Amino acid sequence: MAVPKNTVWPRDPHTAAKHDLLKKYLQPWAPILLSRNETITYAEGFSGPGIYTEGEPGSPIVAYEAFVAALRHRPKNIRMVLVEGDKRRAAELQEQIARARERHPEEVNRRISVQSFHGECHPTLLDRLRISGALRQPLFVLLDSYGGPDIPFALLQQLAAHRSTEAMVTFAPAFLTRFAQKNDGHREAGNAAFGGSEWQAVFDQRSGDKFTFLRDQYRETLRRAGFTHTLYFEMVDEGGRVLYLIFGTSHEKGLEKMKEAMWSVDSDHGVRYRDPRDVQQQQLALELEPNTEPLRRILLEYISSCPRGRSVAELRHYTLLDTVYKPTQVTALVRQMRDAKDVSTEPHKVTGETRVLPYTPHPEAGPRHDQGALF
Ligand SMILES: C[S@@+](CC[C@H](N)C(=O)[O-])C[C@H]1O[C@@H](n2cnc3c(N)ncnc32)[C@H](O)[C@@H]1O
Structure with a gap:
């Protein structure tokens, strides 16, 4: 999909899969962590406008709805910190959050504080998380750019420095394989995202191996940043473009819950999966009884x-x-x-x-x- 110019754009099938995954992860994440903490935080660095052209909810609203359900019977608190770089989309997001609040009782809304900002993901997000004290508490960060490379390694490192932080990052390998070999600026952007230049070995890979090479390099990047466990989710948009959602956590429980979420994503979204350890790289459909x-x-x-x-x-x-x-x-x-x-x-x-x-x-x-x- 070309990068949209309008404030709101149509939702494509891979975005629906991504939202399904997010919802299925946050639904157990929030109650588990609220059982041991007074406040937990959900943050986004590329929030979007909170709505798609047919009225489907954007990721911050998907998260809000999951939190309403989690708080119904628990007198605890959830903080949402949302950053969006486009002024019109940031304004639309505020409108969508206000509408979400209208759908729910005040005693639940009161316990979800939403702070939304117009600004560059980096350093706005980290600054805001620091100011609100969120870095010392359980924190889930969604960095859902159009695929980059636009998430600085330094940001990942500072997030992962706190053990209770988990992150999910969107990564599209095609930009780097297509344009970075002959363009110094793009190679620099790649180095800033990967935190080094090892990824450039992609230019020596066979064409069929380039994407998986970059995917594994990016998982390694998350590990170097400090997330001890990583998991990826592969999506293909309607233009045939491969996108990876890469999840990093330092907790085995987080990994386990993300896998459960992954295997329960609605298979109608057409998302496929491959195990990096499988020498045959067999494609797996996401289904209730997966092919083992x-x-x-x-x-x-x-x-x-x-x-x-x-x-x-x-x-x-x-x-x-x-x-x-x-x-x-x-x-x-x-x-x-x-x-x-x-x-x-x-x-x-x-x-x-x-x-x-x-x-x-x-x-x-x-x-x-x-x-x-x-x-
Ligand atoms: C893929 S969309 C986000 C979609 C949203 N997460 C969802 O699932 O509904 C990426 C968003 O990032 C915003 N954006 C792009 N570059 C940015 C930057 N450097 N800082 C903050 N936001 C940015 C775009 O305006 C766009 O709204």
């Missing part, structure tokens, strides 16, 4: 890499941290792998302590009939 064939390949390799095999608990942890799959998918898969004689389990029954080893036939089993002697 790539996870089977990934786990088989992981099991074979240790002579003592792995416990089911280890496989679950590995699945959470290193794949796109959920730990809850592991037990059923191990059973299937055992029954298909891909692996052996000790003991036979699959629990967290069960060890999973590369398949060895049971010593008492007779010769396999399909291996009869030829001579």
